[in-house]
Each structure stands twice: as structure tokens, then as C-alpha cells.
């Protein structure tokens with residue numbers, strides 16, 4: 269977890285490689301669907317371009333289908349899901365059904381000034397439609413309103429691992445590995 273620009277996607281790839289599990293990014297899956305013009309993509313695009321969350325029913329169904337695939341059988345890392353309290357409950361139900369359990373919830377913390385800088389940089393290099401200044405601001409608000417409360421939920425469940433997301437990519441990766449050592453072995 270972490271606000272837009274915290275480095276979730278970047279770090280998720282390294283962590284998933286290390287743990288030999290797939291990194292499942294809801295944002296990436298939506299973007300592929302948008303670019304391929306699928307029915308899901310058509311439904312999701314307006315929300316994404318406005319910086320709003322895609323409705324839970326669509327997002328939940330997509331995640332449910334994805335974690336049912338063979339490569340997720342021995343575990344998976346979710347990037348960008350759950351993002352709402354309803355998604356938390358839905359995920360609980362999904363993994364109860366597949367026999368998985370959550371090992372840890374990693375949250376990356378980054379200063380808000382740094383976040384805006386990173387997203388504006390990314391806008392230049394990747395040209396994502398939702399990286400314009402207004403939409404970036406809206407995405408930060410939506411995160412604060414709808415997703416930040418999940419941090420307390422997972423803290424109460426004793427699953428939360430807070431990692432400082434400031435500094436070089438490699439440094440942050442190392443912090444995550446250190447924080448996860450032990451947790452993921454059990």
C-alpha cells in the first residue's frame with residue numbers, strides 16, 4: 269500500500285521476483301484492458317482518467333479471476349488492491365476460498381511534496397493519462413479518503429509493515445526485504 273507515487277509498482281516487481289510469486293497490479297491490468305479496448309477497459313477508463321476508483325464490483329471480479337490462475341497457486345503479491353474497505357472484505361472472502369492467508373501488508377510512506385514531484389516526473393517519461401496535475405491531486409485525495417483508513421485495519425490485525433519509501437529505489441527495496449524477512453518464511 270501507499271499513496272500514488274509511493275513506488276508500489278516499482279517495488280512490487282522486485283519483491284515478487286524475490287518471493288517467486290506473481291505481482292498482481294490492478295492498475296496495470298486496467299491499463300492493459302483500456303489499451304486493448306476490452307469491455308472491462310471501456311467501463312474502467314472514465315474513472316481512471318478522472319482519478320477516481322473503478323467501482324468495487326468490477327475490480328473485485330477482476331482480482332478474483334486473476335488469483336484463480338495457476339501461477340498464483342503458491343502465493344501472490346497484490347499491488348493496488350485492496351483500496352477500499354469493501355475490497356478488504358472481498359479479499360478476505362476470496363482467500364478463505366482458495367486456502368491462502370495474508371502474510372503481511374507493506375505500506376510505503378513518502379512525503380507529500382516528494383510524491384507530487386515523482387508523479388510529475390513520471391508524467392514526462394511514461395505519459396500516463398492520469399498523471400496530469402489536477403488528476404494527480406484528485407488521486408491523492410481519493411487515497412486519503414478511501415484507502416488510508418485501511419492502514420489501521422491491517423495494523424489492528426497485526427499484519428502491517430511500515431517502510432520508509434524515501435531515498436533510492438535500491439535502498440527502499442532493501443528495507444522491504446529486511447522488514448519481510450521472517451514473515452514470508454513462515
Ligand code: ADP
Nearest residue numbers: 272273294295315316320321322327348349351
Ligand atoms: P497509482 O498507484 O499511481 O494511483 P495505479 O496504477 O495503481 O495507480 O492505478 C491507476 C488507476 O486504476 C486508479 O487511479 C484507479 O482508477 C484504478 N484502480 C487501480 N486499482 C484499483 C482498485 N483496487 N480499486 C479501484 N480502482 C483501482
